[in-house]
Amino acid sequence: MVLLARVTSLIRNLTRRNRVERDLDEELRATAEMLAAEKMRAGYAPDAARRAALAELGGIESIKEQVRDVRSGAFLDTFRQDMHYAVRLLRRYPLFALTAALSLAVGIGANTAVFTIGNSLLRFSPVAVSDPDRLVDIGRSFDGIPIGFNPASYPDYLDIRRRTTTLEHVYAHPLFTKDMTLASTTGTERVVGDVVTANYFTALGTRPAVGRLFLPDDNDQPGASPIAVLSHRLWVRSFKSDPGIVGQTVRLNRYPVTVVGVAPEGFQGTTVVAADVWVPMSMVTYVTGSTAAQLDARGAGWVVLGARLKPGVTFQQAVADVANIDGALRAEYPGQQHPQPFRVLQASPMADKMPLAAAALLLLGAIASTVLVIACANVAGLLLARASGRRREMALRLAIGANRSRLIRQLLTETLILFALGSGAGIVLARAMTTALISLLPALPIPVHLSLTLDWRVVMLTCGLALVAALLSGLAPALHASRADVSSVLKDESSGVSARFRLRNAFVVAQVALSLLLIVVGGLFTRALQQASSADAGFDASGVEVASIDASALGDSETTGMNYVRELIDRVGRLPGVNAVSTARMLPLASESMGLGLSLPGAVPAPGESSADVAGNGNVVMPGYFAVMRIPLRAGRDFTDRDAPGAPLVAIVGEEAARRFWPEQDPIGKQLVMNAGTGAGSVLQVIGVAHDVKYRTVDFGTVPFVYLPMRQHYTSTVTLVVRSGDGRSTADQVRTVAAAMSPPLPALSIQSLEDVVAVGLTPQRVGAFVAGSLGLVGVLLAAIGIYGVTAYAVSRRTREIAIRSALGAPRGSVVRLVLRHAMSLTAVGCAIGLVLGGLAGQVLSTLLVGVSPIDPVTLGVAIALCTGVALAACYVPISRAMRIEASDALRSE
């Protein structure tokens, strides 16, 4: 009953507001008249009676206000009024509204874009994996970056699995998925294969869609379990969802395996890489280029591990457990090189393969939040400027009985509308920004599946962010404006102004500082990119196309595989338009590395070491590699076809290696000893010296480098490198040749070397682009801030300036007066920005190889840019100050 009454009145209050208002007016008017009549009966004259009545009532309008406040829906009502008023105001100052909303849109949009990408990477909800929060990833730590893994060795896996007391279902799979050739009755295709230990699916708690998955008792011994599990996607795509596939035999890299089942739809383990097929570890030597020796080699890192925490075990206990095992292994195998300690991380799609993406993402997040802060400072500055223009209005409203909380609410409503506009535009902008960011990421060599649709969590987060930002940037101006002291304002005041002015100055300084920070960061990355992609990387990537080939899929033996690669090189080399062709075990700047396993003749191993390995990296190449890559040979000769098995073993060393191994001597003819593999103990003769090339992304410093001829050191996974003569892509022709080979290389994936190299420079590229462009936006926003402050200063000092010039002060002194203020703000902002930029440079130094964190060029350009923009922003207010005439100024008062 009571509730019903409330609802009825609420509806009436909201829908028939005019009627309700009229009734209230009528009621109070009648009361006043009756009161006056009472007074007249008591002997007052009519006029005096009316006045006395009104005095007793105490102000009809203020009673109305109080009645409105108790009405149902009073809040909504006020809100509607506030909205109405705010929209009207914003429409009256469209430039203000547009600037504020636009700057917010950029800030919120940038954040939403980063959240969207981050959400898809970091949100850990792997499909068809039970209780993923209890899963951990284990690898060796990554130098210089607190995230990501270096691979561990297979014996590491066996040891951890055997010794752990805190983990169960310890599994392993290679750090990188492998391209494989799948041949079945439906045809031949390239698929992405993952090699996993037999307990993989059990560890993840995954159930099959069809058939069965691997079971822990499927044998991991080489060749023991010729079976495979298909992904749901592959099953639908290539086998028309036929459940009859279970039990059939297909060929993976020409090796027959029996399909035992299909993984559930959407399953891709805990990674972002979507494999098409899984085979057990027992197949690793058959379907990949790995040799059986790799399974036993304690020093050969190629797997990452995963495991599930035992019930009741905490993550920290598992970390301590693995650290103990690491210590024990170091004690037991003192001769072994354990380059980095084990690292245990909560399982996440970021953990294993994407340290670069993670770094880029962190960076993006930092940049995007900085932009939002700039935007908020800008809006707050604009609101403050508005607030000073509205002091009179506020004072008046306070004087006629509005209460202060109501005024604050009204000002906050305006801010909220701005932010609503800003976030709306920001979400639209975010879509474009996400696409732009993704297009900055180079074509990855692995199929990465990220869902980049805006999901409601991201939108919620954005709205929350906007709300918090709105309250933060709206509150200070609102409090200031509503503190208008009635009498002083109406008397045309000056108290309170300086406080507000200081606040505005602070906002402008913050904007300048943060914009400068962004520009410095963008500039540093641009410089790092220049450094990295300049010819000084030691090779020329332009015009080179590459394709990775797994020869183990084609020839069962070293001889057939070798002949196949030679035949391919020969055929591609004869194509018109191809200048040079060769193969290499790995590519420079592509985040790959290969240990040397070489020592100098006569070197004595250090105590506890089994051999006296020299530090450094190596590569295995076919003749012509140096020509394709345009790596200059400083001395000696390239490999030739005669550097074959049986011929004397040879090597080409890099300049750094020559310098370190044989300082001040001619390296040609010097010798190196092989420590590992089948040829252990054999002696290599140096036949050439090559210009040094940068091989790793993280350490750009040159390391000793040794090239070995592929004919003397067979490796089944190679990358074909082709240089075209006229810069036109030869990909189609190469594909035709590959398909005409016997057996054919189907669906060869060909990339430009520039793209491959770009993968390694992703964080720098993203950083340069995002920080640079947003920094420019920030500077523009700061310019608006400087303009606002200067214009306000000019308008406040109109009288002073007018009097000065009337008294004969030269125009120049007026300019100086105005300029000094703006420039001192800019200078303070720049100083703070420089300190921040220097700190950021230190933090980012791992990504800024080759550039000093305090790069004078970058800092100089950034300061010049900020100062220039600040001067430009002062131009309009100054020219206005110049035109001030004493008579106008006095009239304006």
Add this chain to the structure above:
Amino acid sequence: MTQRASLLQGTLDLLILKALSTGELHGLGVSRRIEQMTGGTFAVQAGSLFPALHRLEESGWLASMWEASENNRRAKYYKLTKAGKRQLGEATEQWNRIALAMTKALEA
């Protein structure tokens, strides 16, 4: 401060309900009736009276209608609804309990 306001508000509500228990009145009438009932102890300000009347009306305890006043002016009259009468009963009972308790407490 808040406590006093809420006590007064409760008291004012009860006084208004009581004032209207004998028949319908307009706002000024309610005010005069309360003065009369309390022997002039409570002089209700219009700024408190009208919001209270509207609040009680929205709570469903009062109903209102437009009628001619004693000097033939259209005026808004309030009267108790059934729910209002019930509320008056409950509030009176509660008040008596409180008053008794207070008296006891102060005499003890």
